Amino acid sequence: MAQRHQQTKMAVNKNQGAIEQNTIIDDNLLPSADELEKLKQIDPNIISWIMARTEQEQNARLKFNDDRIKIANKELGITTTSLWLAFILAISALILGGLFIYLDKEIAGTIFGSVGIIAIIQSFLRFGRKEKQ
Secondary structure, X not given: OEEEEEEEEEEEEOOEEEEXXXXXXXXXXXXXXXXXXXXXXXXXXXXXXXXXXXXXXXXXXXXXXXXXXXXXXXXXXXXXXXXHHHHHHHHHHHHHHHHHHHOOOHHHHHHHHHHHHHHHXXXXXXXXXHHXX
């Protein structure tokens, strides 16, 4: 049913080699017409059975793809929500740091402000790293 063809090419450029490999997969769910004819000689009802199985396989593949898309959307929503939460907490730390400095508590204000800036930078860096993976 599925046929796989593989080609490998090698090109050499001044002491550097490069390998290119192409894999072509013909993922046809139905056998070829010759195979169907041979199978029909064995059992006359085999074609309807194969057609039913092919339809079930296709439906299962479509459902699998839909499920993967739903999972990806949920993960993106969770990631976005956590990013917003981290941002709000970091801004709150900056505001609290500014308030402490205004109230002549420079050490506490500097600590809260630094924590806020570090949290903002860290949350954006972590978000970007997750998106790339």
